[in-house]
Amino acid sequence: MTSTLLNIAGKIDSQTVKLFESVCLVTSELALPYVVVGATARDLILHHGHGANIQRATSDIDFAIEVSDWESFALLTNSLCRKGFKPSKVPQRLLSPDNIPVDIVPFGRIEDPEASIAWPPDGDVVMSVLGFQEACDHAERVRIHNAPVIDIRVATPPGMILLKLIAWIDRAVDMRIKDAKDIAYLLSTYEKISAVVDAGYDDSNIVHMESYDWDVTQTCSFILGQHAKSIAGKATRKEIVKLATGEGHTVVCNF
Known part of the structure; x- marks a missing residue:
């Protein structure tokens, strides 16, 4: 992008x-x-x-x-x-x-x-x-x-969601509501980018589209995670992966 x-x-x-x-x-x-x-x-x-x-x-x-x-x-x-x-x-x-x-x-x-x-x-x-x-x-x-x-x-949205996940980690639990809403917004609107929807039907992603029962929003959310992972540096990825074993694991289970 x-x-x-x-x-x-x-x-x-x-x-x-x-x-x-x-x-x-x-x-x-x-x-x-x-x-x-x-x-x-x-x-x-x-x-x-x-x-x-x-x-x-x-x-x-x-x-x-x-x-x-x-x-x-x-x-x-x-x-x-x-x-x-x-x-x-x-x-x-x-x-x-x-x-x-x-x-x-x-x-x-x-x-x-x-x-x-x-x-x-x-x-x-x-x-x-x-x-x-x-x-x-x-x-x-x-x-x-x-x-x-x-x-x-x-x-870009992949960069935005990296920053939001880091903010979620750094903030006190009772201060995370805004971050949660922002993360949900990014996950639900990535499909507005036509190139992302097209990518959902690529050979590399069609298996994920099938696994989400052809739900475009969920598939594009998965692709957002893929794109974020592809740009994350080692230190950033290490920090975000901590969420996969604790609170918020559903956001980064495939990160």
Whole structure:
């Protein structure tokens, strides 16, 4: 999916287009790979791109940006602030010139060996960034404006579900409801992508289609698991497989 172009030009508002354009310009100038993640990625790909019903409105936009150290991250945020973005009290959050919350999570060489980051200055806010590398490496190019051309890099559903499963693992049990709903949405809407449905009838998947009694939704959910597994790195896969022997095993029993 990384080599294709999904054109959704004209489907998102001008303020959001302007926000994406600013972030793209800065990341390009600094040569920093990035990927749009979170609910915005879900809506761009599945709702605007493939016609799935929108799950719920989202007011913020999430980016994961690959940096080598905190100095590089500070250079990024300072560059955005020179374009009118404003800092907030939340360490990863900026406000766009139109006051849209923008969350920016760094990953890459900035991570510790456990794929976590500790926010400065005290390092008391620790966040797992496991799975962000895969989501970035396998992002889909999405065109949000035709003239001038503005293309952005957005997490695919396989990348999204990796991040959601990691979030499920990291979160306290009583905080998992949102993750469960998001996982269910991804599993139930992957069939909106016509290439995925076509894959369900391939020779390699027809046995699975038969095993699900020709249920397209369930077969496409299985294929989503296959696609997620194919992009997951060793550490990410090891973490997610833990779910297969405990709570949530039905989601990853074939991972």
